[in-house]
Amino acid sequence: MTFAFDNTYARLPERFFARLPPTPVAQPALVKLNEPLARALGLDPALLASPDGVGMLAGNAVPDGAEPIAMAYAGHQFGSFVPQLGDGRALLLGEIVGVDGERFDLQLKGSGRTPFSRMGDGRAWLGPVLREYLISEAMHALGVPTTRALAAVTTGEPVHREIVLPGAVLTRVARSHVRVGTFQYFAVREDVDALRRLADYVIARSYPEVAEADRPYRALLDEVIARQAALVAQWLCVGFIHGVMNTDNTSVVGETIDYGPCAFMDAYDPSTVFSSIDQTGRYAYANQPRIAQWNLARLAQALLPLLDEDETRAVEQGQAAIDAFPALFDRAYLDGLRKKLGLLEPQDDDAECLTELLKSMAEAEADFTNTFRALVAVAEGDEGPAQAAFAGFDAWAPRWRERMAREPAARDARLRAMRAANPVIIPRNHQVEAALTAAVAGDLGPFERLLAVLARPYDDDPANTAYRRPPAAHEEVRHTFCGT
Numbered sequence: 001m002t003f004a005f006d007n008t009y010a011r012l013p014e015r016f017f018a019r020l021p022p023t024p025v026a027q028p029a030l031v032k033l034n035e036p037l038a039r040a041l042g043l044d045p046a047l048l049a050s051p052d053g054v055g056m057l058a059g060n061a062v063p064d065g066a067e068p069i070a071m072a073y074a075g076h077q078f079g080s081f082v083p084q085l086g087d088g089r090a091l092l093l094g095e096i097v098g099v100d101g102e103r104f105d106l107q108l109k110g111s112g113r114t115p116f117s118r119m120g121d122g123r124a125w126l127g128p129v130l131r132e133y134l135i136s137e138a139m140h141a142l143g144v145p146t147t148r149a150l151a152a153v154t155t156g157e158p159v160h161r162e163i164v165l166p167g168a169v170l171t172r173v174a175r176s177h178v179r180v181g182t183f184q185y186f187a188v189r190e191d192v193d194a195l196r197r198l199a200d201y202v203i204a205r206s207y208p209e210v211a212e213a214d215r216p217y218r219a220l221l222d223e224v225i226a227r228q229a230a231l232v233a234q235w236l237c238v239g240f241i242h243g244v245m246n247t248d249n250t251s252v253v254g255e256t257i258d259y260g261p262c263a264f265m266d267a268y269d270p271s272t273v274f275s276s277i278d279q280t281g282r283y284a285y286a287n288q289p290r291i292a293q294w295n296l297a298r299l300a301q302a303l304l305p306l307l308d309e310d311e312t313r314a315v316e317q318g319q320a321a322i323d324a325f326p327a328l329f330d331r332a333y334l335d336g337l338r339k340k341l342g343l344l345e346p347q348d349d350d351a352e353c354l355t356e357l358l359k360s361m362a363e364a365e366a367d368f369t370n371t372f373r374a375l376v377a378v379a380e381g382d383e384g385p386a387q388a389a390f391a392g393f394d395a396w397a398p399r400w401r402e403r404m405a406r407e408p409a410a411r412d413a414r415l416r417a418m419r420a421a422n423p424v425i426i427p428r429n430h431q432v433e434a435a436l437t438a439a440v441a442g443d444l445g446p447f448e449r450l451l452a453v454l455a456r457p458y459d460d461d462p463a464n465t466a467y468r469r470p471p472a473a474h475e476e477v478r479h480t481f482c483g484t
């Protein structure tokens with residue numbers, strides 16, 4: 001099996017990672033291969049699905065040109081700093097350039113112990129592997145920047161958590177696996193040379209346009225902040241809750257990464273928390289922008305030695321960069337919400353109109369996705385679905401109608417924007433749980449069907465009505481588990 005590997009990260013100094021091969025497993029078996037993604041990466045799906053390919057996806061063989069490494073990183077986990085985390089159960093196989101010329105990391109997750117495993121077994125099990133597969137692919141189809149899933153395989157080996165579970169490996173594809181925590185790893189070691197090498201690496205690979213700036217490292221920080229602000233705004237606009245926004249789970253290229261106890265909201269409630277490990281609601285839905293800013297402040301702190309030789313001026317630079325976050329986020333969030341309402345030309349009272357809607361949706365415990373999608377129907381001329389989904393609709397609607405009357409954009413353009421901003425289908429927790437439970441029990445049917453529906457989340461297809469239904473009381477999933 002040959003891939004056109006070109007492994008830039010593996011050419012960085014040895015202290016950036018540990019080199020080691022994946023640990024072979026007893027009996028690799030393919031569960032799911034992402035054929036369109038394989039083709040986009042210039043890989044042959046038939047080869048990947050062959051015994052040799054599946055062996056490689058399970059870690060039993062290292063393809064020619066791969067240089068497997070476990071990346072070193074640190075991170076703030078729920079606010080507490082851990083100076084050494086690193087890939088404890090993942091290996092970056094290498095980088096390949098896709099058919100559109102973009103470079104992607106190919107990572108095996110669940111590939112065995114590494115020097116960063118601490119007490120862990122280096123393994124993953126099928127439930128969380130398929131969960132990441134499903135939700136990351138759903139995010140991609142929704143248009144939210146994310147790592148992607150190329151394949152899921154089972155290992156034929158048991159994984160011991162509270163109970164014995166089927167072992168699995170996910171092949172993850174990312175534009176980069178550098179995290180805020182990667183910078184923190186070198187900052188806490190006061191290794192300024194490594195910090196500079198890492199920053200130069202990220203600039204060359206992911207932000208080449210900032211290389212020409214007067215202050216490239218400040219410009220890099222600004223760009224990372226801008227992408228993170230845009231990303232979290234997109235999360236909020238689709239009702240996504242990441243659940244573990246630790247700095248080691250914050251990508252510097254602005255992709256959603258590390259799908260653990262993440263979930264989508266059904267009823268709109270800004271304080272929603274699903275993660276069973278998030279006792280204090282640190283990573284609640286509405287806290288996500290604030291947490292992103294906090295995480296970016298940790299990045300700014302790590303970058304201080306590069307921002308200016310003078311410490312005071314470096315802090316000023318870092319602070320100025322961070323201070324831009326709230327306005328960047330607010331603008332991206334407001335723009336996103338405007339599109340959801342078909343308001344294409346900004347007007348001064350838009351924020352008020354939207355705040356009123358969201359407040360009223362929270363009071364009415366309106367389903368987030370269905371309410372916004374029902375507003376598309378309203379714009380098309382049918383108020384029925386909105387009245388059914390959202391008890392506060394009639395009280396709020398005059399305000400929107402009045403604002404629509406002042407909207408200069410053509411009706412067609414408004415409708416197009418609304419249809420493209422309001423998904424019909426999201427991965428609802430009760431359906432995700434049901435699909436994963438069936439898959440772990442050996443029936444992949446519900447997983448395959450859900451995945452197929454989630455690939456076209458904006459299609460208003462009557463055949464998919466079952467997937468639009470919010471959970472009945474007895475189906476509601478209140479807690480999600482890291483389940484690592």
Ligand code: AMP
Nearest residue numbers: 085086087088089117120121122123484
């Ligand atoms: P996560 O919560 O998945 O973001 O992981 C946080 C840290 O724990 C990372 O350094 C992971 O590599 C490590 N980790 C999580 N699960 C395992 C495991 N089963 N074995 C070894 N390391 C793990």
Ligand code: MG
Nearest residue numbers: 248249257258
């Ligand atoms: Mg992680």
